[in-house]
Amino acid sequence: MSLRLCVRLARRSVPLLRPQVGISEEMGRLCRSLSTSHSHKAEKKLFTPGPLGTSLTVRQAMLQDLGSRDVNFINVIKKIRADLLNIAEVSPSEFTSVLLQGSGTFAVESIFQTTVPHTGAKVLILENGVYGRRMKTICDTLAIPAHMESFPEDSRVDLGRVESVLKGDISFTHVAIVQCETTSGLFNDVESVGKLVKKYVPSCTYFVDAMSSFGAVPVDFSTGNIDVLVSSANKCLQGVPGFGFAVIRKDTLSRCKGNSxxxxxxxxxxxDALDKTSQFRFTPATHTMLAFSQALDEFRQEGGVHGRRQRYTENCRVLREGMTRLGFRPYLKDDVAGYIITSYFYPQHPNFSFPEFYRRLNDKDDVIYPGKLLKADCFRIGTIGHLFPEDVERLLRNIEVVCRDMGMQVPLEN
Ligand SMILES: Cc1ncc(COP(=O)(O)O)c(C=O)c1O
Incomplete structure (x- = not known):
């Protein structure tokens, strides 16, 4: 609906308005409801690892301009910081949460910037996908000495090998790993790795990138000896993109002054700025944080990590059963696959082309994601964000139609 039409309709309804309500307020409300019902109709479903779909109410929470010094905004920041510690199930006396403008990579980079001292440091990166390798790129860019131990993309970081690496070299000061390697969808056992890290190098800082898993995949800071974890607003907590955050041990952070x-x-x-003033050093993502605050309320209403895990697991179950029925083959074996995102091999059919498959699904308002694996041609389907089993069922119907439209018989023969 055009803004002009919206305003005309709003004007027409003005005489009916309650006298104490301002015209602009009522017009705003009407425009809001008209424009949201309109955008709702054309809504894309994002089966991706991010940006992810969000609820209408989360997006509506942004319909407010707040100054960064506004007391309401300051309270929102305080609430978000406290909620993040609650979700992580860590004590505010031992841990703090820090919000940082930018995408998730900014938060990951900030950890290396900040926690690694200028001299005497050596980072061990345990990688089995793109996001682990990106950590190495970050360290290289910052001239931070780092050893990357690589594992196959279709298997977990192997505990036996981690143990022998740590036994063989106790000079590591930092160890980093990704919990859900979003490249494939695999879950690494970050708790068991953390036990080994502190067994062999107790003074090490242990860092977990839980970007695509925090809020939906349980993580035990205490069992896993985790010192730092990062994630971002627009993943499993279902806010809109715009900032990332770290949950970090206070005594780890207290040693980091001047490192960056x-x-x-x-x-x-x-x-330091957030603690002292509850304000950001530089322009905060005010609207994004208002949306995140609403997203956290909805997260709690859904039953927290447990509730979210249940819905995502169900989304993923519906997807996997349906894709198997259609003849698609998953990249990962069931014992290592998570429920955040699933990678599928390209069908071995001469008519299959990923760009075409993607375009046709996109035309039906279903957005899937290309693969990023080193050795296999795959595409990915995410089951996180504001998605429900019925959305997955619709996607499966659309995939079937698109396959047929592309001249591929379903179920596919692989
Ligand atoms: C595990 C992991 N780490 C880091 C990132 C980078 O986040 P961003 O793309 O928001 O910079 C992602 C993005 O999906 C991710 O899944």
Whole structure:
């Protein structure tokens, strides 16, 4: 609906308005309801690892301009920081949460910037996918000495090998791993790795990138000896994109003053400003944080990590059963696959082309994701965000139609 039409309709309804309600307020409300019902109709379903779909109420929470010094905004920041510690199930006396403007990679980079000292440091990165390898790129860019131990993309970080690496070299000061390697959808056992890390190098800082898993995949800070974890607003907590966050041990952060090679990604200074003033050093993502606050309320209403895990698991079950029926083959074996995102091999059919498959599904308002695996041609389907089993069922129907439209018989023969 055009804004002009919206305004005309609003004007027409003005005489009916309650006298105490301002015209602009009522017009705003009407425009809002008209435009949201309109956008709702054309809504895309994002079966991706991010940006993810969000609820209408989360998006509506952004329909407010707030100054960064507004007391309401300051309270929102305090609430978000406290809620994140609650979700992580860590004590505020031992841990703090720090919000940082930017995408998830900014938060990951800020951890290396901030926690790794300029001399005497050596990072061990345990990788089995793109996001682990990106950590190495970050360390290389920052001239931080780092050893990357690589594992096959279709299997977990192997505990036996981690143990022998740690036994063989106790000079590591930091160990980093990804919990859900979004490249494939695999879950690494970050708790068992953390036990080994502290067994062999007790003084090590253990860092978990839980970008695509925090809020839906349980993580035990205490069993896993986790010192730092990062994630971002627009993943399993279902806010809109715009900032990432770290949950970090206070005594780890307290040793980091002056480490950062960057001004804006200095997590120590960021935390210091937030602690002292509840304000950001630089322009905060105000609207994104309002949306996140609403998203956290909805997260709690859904039953927290447990509730979210149940819905995502069910989304994923419906997807896997349906895709198997259609003849698609998953990349991962069941014992390592998670429920965040699933990778499927390209069908071995001469008519299959991923760009065409993607375009046709996109035309039906279902957005899937390309693969990023080193050795296999795959595409990915995410089952997180504001998605429900009925959305997955619709996607499956659309996939079937698109396969047929592309001249591929269903079920596929692989
Ligand atoms: C595990 C993991 N780490 C890091 C990132 C990077 O986040 P962003 O793309 O928001 O920078 C992602 C993105 O999906 C991810 O899944």
């Amino acid at each position: 090679r960057s001004l804006s990604l200095d997590l120590y200074d960021q935390c």
